[in-house]
Amino acid sequence: MKALITGANKGIGFAIAKILGKSGIEILVGARSENRGQEAVKKLSVQGITASFVKIDLNNFDTIHNAAKEIDQLDLLVNNAGIPDSHKADRPDLDQKKATFDYTTDDLRETMKVNFFGTYEMIRSFLPKLAENGKIVNITIPIQPNNFWHPLAYQTSKAAQNVMAMTYALEFKNTGSSKQIFGVMPGGVATDLNGHATGALGALNGFIKSAEEAGELIAKLALDTENHNGQMIQFDGKIVTDYEVQLH
Template identity: 30%
Template sequence: MTENTTALVTGANKGIGYEIAAALAQRGMTVLLGSRDRARGEQAAARLRAAGCDVRPVVLDVTDPATIEAAAARLSRLDVLVNNAGISGPVGEPPSATPAATVREVLETNVIGVILVTNAMLPLLRRSPAGRIVNVSSGVGSLAHHTDPGHYMSGLPGSATYPVSKTALNQLTVQYAKELRKDGILINAAAPGACATDFTKGLPFTITRTAAEGAAVIVELATLGPDGPTGGFFDDDGAVPW
């Protein structure tokens, strides 16, 4: 399921989102490249069109219902939705020192934004012969990782923002899967791993994994066949423990 299909990728003007858009377009899809900033979105889409890809920019801020509704209105078809847009929130700030407004901001983008975009696009996806949704999550959303004394994440500082939002996103994925199974729409969460992008700048360790490498599992889930899984959480190695 690649040719003659249309995909929308949010937060796709750079980083992993850009590589997802590129990979889907290289498989023959028409890709709508979502970006909050019009100019950056147009520049990113132009680079991919110069490489022979059918990529079209669309202004889409996942926290702004008006831009979401406008994006949905311009589409006559949608087969694949990749909810990639996300923010990290403060790094290294403990839960006891995190203002509620900061937590709310991260959840607004990473969870509520996914609900807004998904619900707006569902009428189109339900008309697709093979609708697919991928929510870009993270390994830090795994409760099993954080509570396993043998896993490095159990030693990470506590945070009330990004990890919490990704755990919530994983549960949201499961709930949508329960609803959409009857429609033949497959929805899964993907953990691309820590990649060398603007998103990970400032972390106290070196990251060598590329955005293209991180995008691979997302592209795989976006192009699943009819017998593929739904309601799962996956990385390069397969299922990730909840």
């Protein structure tokens, strides 16, 4: 089996690569930086995992198209790469305190470009390479805003990504395809994306997971024999029905 994981050089993506790799799956480490990607390949290889680097920059579709040309068949595509909001050089943490009304259209566009358009281009480009029973797994978040946490650009981009995934799921179902696409919501995970949950997120005792714990959950769902097509699965195994596409 062969799996391509985007953003696999660190965080949750690296953890998924490690766990899937240890179960004998050949790992394609998707990363936008060759240095960071090759570093990750080295770390996986010393653990006996078969891994190689594939340049994937979700802001540069040429890298996606070139990668798709090079890969003959995939069993698993994990769309993990993502950004929290538009990048701010001086921001140490996910911009949890940014006021909704302060977001500019450019903030939304920057986040949307990676999380939505980039992920869409990955799915579109690799679908022809996906094995008959192949799976696409998107790493995502709940989109219902709440008073504790509602970063506008991040949630909006993931909402679009989730709807896109569910629409593909419906099409798989309607065309009798045995391919699957589903989302996994690992909940709060301490990574660079949120400054390792040192902000308000860190106060949520027991809720914040390590990247390894999130990776275990995602790898388990990616490898089980159930049909998850059209599901959005939460960290506790609950299927979030607000997202569930009506397959019948």
